[in-house]
Each structure stands twice: as C-alpha cells, then as structure tokens.
Amino acid sequence: MLCSYYDVALESGDDAFSIDASNITFGPGCLREAGDIAKNLGIKRIAVFTDDALVGTEHVATVLASLNAAGIDVALYDNVRVEPTDESFKAGVKFANDADVDGFISVGGGSVIDTAKAANLYSTYPAEFLDYVNAPIGGGIAVPGTLKPHIACPTTSGTGSECTGIAVFDLLEMKAKTGIASKMLRPTRALIDPNVTSTLPANVVAASAFDVLSHALESYTARPYTQRPAPATPFMRPSSQGANPWSDLGCGEALRLIGLFLERGVHDATDTEARHQLMWASTLAGIAFGNAGCHAPHGMSYSVAGLVKDFCPHGYPQGEPMVPHGMSVMVNSPSVFRHTSAGNPERHLDGARWLGVDTTDLGPAEAGRALGDRLVELMKATNMPNGLIGVGYEAADVPALVEGSLPQRRLLDNAPIEIDREVLTALYEGALSYW
Numbered sequence: 001m002l003c004s005y006y007d008v009a010l011e012s013g014d015d016a017f018s019i020d021a022s023n024i025t026f027g028p029g030c031l032r033e034a035g036d037i038a039k040n041l042g043i044k045r046i047a048v049f050t051d052d053a054l055v056g057t058e059h060v061a062t063v064l065a066s067l068n069a070a071g072i073d074v075a076l077y078d079n080v081r082v083e084p085t086d087e088s089f090k091a092g093v094k095f096a097n098d099a100d101v102d103g104f105i106s107v108g109g110g111s112v113i114d115t116a117k118a119a120n121l122y123s124t125y126p127a128e129f130l131d132y133v134n135a136p137i138g139g140g141i142a143v144p145g146t147l148k149p150h151i152a153c154p155t156t157s158g159t160g161s162e163c164t165g166i167a168v169f170d171l172l173e174m175k176a177k178t179g180i181a182s183k184m185l186r187p188t189r190a191l192i193d194p195n196v197t198s199t200l201p202a203n204v205v206a207a208s209a210f211d212v213l214s215h216a217l218e219s220y221t222a223r224p225y226t227q228r229p230a231p232a233t234p235f236m237r238p239s240s241q242g243a244n245p246w247s248d249l250g251c252g253e254a255l256r257l258i259g260l261f262l263e264r265g266v267h268d269a270t271d272t273e274a275r276h277q278l279m280w281a282s283t284l285a286g287i288a289f290g291n292a293g294c295h296a297p298h299g300m301s302y303s304v305a306g307l308v309k310d311f312c313p314h315g316y317p318q319g320e321p322m323v324p325h326g327m328s329v330m331v332n333s334p335s336v337f338r339h340t341s342a343g344n345p346e347r348h349l350d351g352a353r354w355l356g357v358d359t360t361d362l363g364p365a366e367a368g369r370a371l372g373d374r375l376v377e378l379m380k381a382t383n384m385p386n387g388l389i390g391v392g393y394e395a396a397d398v399p400a401l402v403e404g405s406l407p408q409r410r411l412l413d414n415a416p417i418e419i420d421r422e423v424l425t426a427l428y429e430g431a432l433s434y435w
C-alpha cells in the first residue's frame with residue numbers, strides 16, 4: 001500500500017498511522033435531524049452554542065425546533081465571540097457549568113464550535129485554564145477522558161472544526177493565538193447541511209474556501225508520518241501525525257473540487273451546486289487535516305490574526321479590527337508553498353494539478369512557482385487581500401510576526417522543510433504582497 005513518500009522513514013520513525021474517523025451526516029436539510037441524534041446520544045438537557053448574528057437565523061430555528069420535538073431541554077448560549085479569546089472561552093465554560101447540561105450542540109462557524117469544545121472540556125474536567133493549552137504556552141496536559149456528547153453543525157464551508165480535536169483562541173495577555181489539541185475534543189457527531197451556505201457573503205465564502213484549500217495542501221505536503229518519532233504508547237500518537245495515505249485521499253478530492261468550484265461559489269450565491277461542493281470539500285479537508293495536521297501557513301496565521309491593526313473586512317462583524325482565519329492563513333500560503341516545494345516537489349505539483357494547472361511539462365524545480373502562482377491567481381479572482389500588506393501590515397512588522405509564530409512548533413515541525421527563525425522571516429517577507 002505504501003508509496004514512495006512513506007518509504008523514506010526515520011529509523012526511530014513511526015511505522016503506523018491511526019485514523020480517527022469523524023462521525024458525519026452530510027446533506028441539504030440534515031439540521032432537522034439534530035433532535036433525534038441528541039436523543040439517541042442520551043442527552044436530556046443540551047447547551048446550544050451559537051453567536052448573536054446567527055441566533056435569529058433559520059439554521060438555529062431548525063435545530064431548536066428539532067430539539068424541542070424530541071423532548072430535549074435546551075439551554076441557549078448566543079454569546080460566542082467570533083475569533084474567541086481566553087476570556088470568551090471562560091464565559092462559555094461558566095455558562096456550561098451553571099446550565100448543568102449533559103450534552104452540547106454548536107451551530108456556527110469555527111469560533112462557535114471551538115467555544116463549545118472548550119466549554120465541554122472545562123465543565124467536564126475542571127482545571128486551571130492554561131493546563132490543557134498547547135505547550136509551551138500552556139501546560140499541554142492530557143485530557144483525562146471522554147467528554148460529554150457534542151453535535152457540531154457548521155454554518156460556514158471552512159474551518160473543518162467539526163472534524164477535528166482542536167480549539168483555537170486568542171490568549172489576550174500574549175496577543176497570540178494558540179489552542180487546545182486533543183482527540184477527546186473531536187465532536188461526537190457532525191451535522192453538515194450545505195444549505196447554510198446560500199446566505200453567506202462572497203467574502204466569507206472566499207476566505208473559508210482558502211482555509212479549506214490550505215488545510216488540504218498543508219496536510220498533503222506535511223512531513224510523512226514515517227518521519228515522525230514513534231509514540232511511546234499507541235495512545236500517544238498525535239492527531240497531527242503528518243501526511244498519511246488516508247488523509248491524502250481527502251486532500252486530493254478537496255483540492256480538485258476547489259479548483260472547479262471556488263470562483264463560481266464566491267461570485268454567485270445562487271449557484272447551489274458550487275456552494276454545496278465547496279461544503280463537501282471543506283468536510284473532506286477537515287477529515288484529512290484532523291488526521292494529518294497543518295503546517296506553516298496555519299502556524300504563521302496565528303500572529304497575523306493576533307497582531308491585527310486596523311483591518312475590518314466586509315461580511316464580518318464590524319466595530320473591532322480582525323483578520324478572519326481563512327485570510328490570516330491564505331496570505332501566507334503562496335509564499336510558504338514556493339519554499340516548501342524543496343521538501344517534496346512532486347506533492348506540490350500534484351496540488352497545482354488538482355487546482356487546475358497543466359503540469360504536463362513541469363518538473364520538480366518548477367513545482368513551488370507553479371503552485372504559488374495558481375494560489376495568487378485564485379486570490380485575485382476572488383478579491384482576496386494582497387498578502388500581508390493587504391490585511392494592514394508592512395515590512396517593519398515582520399520581526400513581530402516571526403516572534404509570534406515561533407512558539408507554534410506543533411505546526412511548524414509538521415512542515416516538509418526545517419523552519420527556524422531565518423526561514424520564518426523569509427516566509428513572511430515573501431508574503432508581504434503578491435501583485
């Protein structure tokens with residue numbers, strides 16, 4: 001079964017990979033199944049997590065009606081912050097503690113799903129907040145056991161949070177994004193209803209799709225699992241185990257679908273086929289990166305989002321500057337893949353081909369340029385910001401962006417090339433502007 005990418009193993013490298021399958025229902029209208037699923041999971045009183053922009057939508061109404069019909073008691077929390085912080089996570093935990101629930105359902109984007117994961121974790125296994133946060137910023141201690149059931153209902157075609165065991169937030173005192181990563185955080189069930197995409201603004205569809213695109217490219221080009229140290233016990237094998245044959249399947253198909261449907265889905269809200277296919281691509285890439293892990297574009301995105309100055313994009317909550325997750329990743333991606341192609345040029349060429357480039361006459365030396373150029377072409381075609389300058393940074397900000405990303409070793413070490421301070425500086429400099 002193994003192809004050559006996995007044959008180049010470290011002597012101390014892992015010789016197996018694990019697949020933690022997400023339990024998914026996908027299809028138009030499936031939010032109506034929420035009540036029956038919650039009942040089947042044994043939930044009697046459920047916390048419904050959402051945000052103030054979504055709480056009045058038909059998506060939340062459908063879920064609430066379904067829960068009511070199934071006879072499940074509901075505690076509604078609509079105070080989730082978009083781009084959550086340690087403070088907003090703690091507010092969600094307090095709500096969960098006070099509400100005394102035996103299950104969770106999240107209806108929203110990655111911020112909502114991640115907040116529900118944190119509320120579930122800390123209300124089930126109370127601890128000091130930083131204890132479960134990834135080292136070296138936090139203690140990185142293991143989650144003690146299974147959490148309460150959590151049904152995740154994504155309302156954007158992007159983060160893939162419904163398929164992963166990761167919860168990301170801004171740690172305010174450090175002005176840095178970090179997260180909690182444990183297989184235990186993966187939602188018990190995901191209800192993925194592509195009808196939710198019909199009302200999304202073009203800018204949100206584009207930013208979310210670039211997040212998906214980067215999940216797939218990062219997982220596919222990640223260091224192979226055979227070059228990661230073997231775990232001391234089977235249970236210590238991380239979700240970020242590197243590229244593996246299972247994740248490869250989802251990455252290839254996700255990239256092919258994005259190559260076909262990205263521009264259509266962004267520019268025409270009535271193009272149901274394109275928007276549904278982007279949701280399916282998001283699901284596939286979520287399953288893939290939930291078992292492989294991302295690398296440098298995501299590692300670098302944390303400081304791009306955390307150090308935001310005055311960027312306020314259309315289609316997102318106004319009043320406070322923010323670089324939405326997909327944009328904070330995407331501005332780095334062309335620069336990163338131009339550099340990382342040295343680690344596995346064939347995989348970068350595969351990525352370019354799936355995204356629509358004719359690679360027939362291209363060799364390994366042209367892989368990084370071909371992939372990076374295609375990404376830039378897609379960014380221009382969907383009116384995305386022109387690199388770091390497009391989201392409010394300038395060259396003088398590069399040292400601070402580097403400092404903010406250096407602690408993200410879990411992600412940086414998953415890249416196919418070594419990434420030290422010097423390389424990271426070159427990657428940010430290469431991401432300043434693209435056209």
Ligand SMILES: [Fe+2]
Nearest residue numbers: 159211215329
């Ligand atoms: Fe992401």
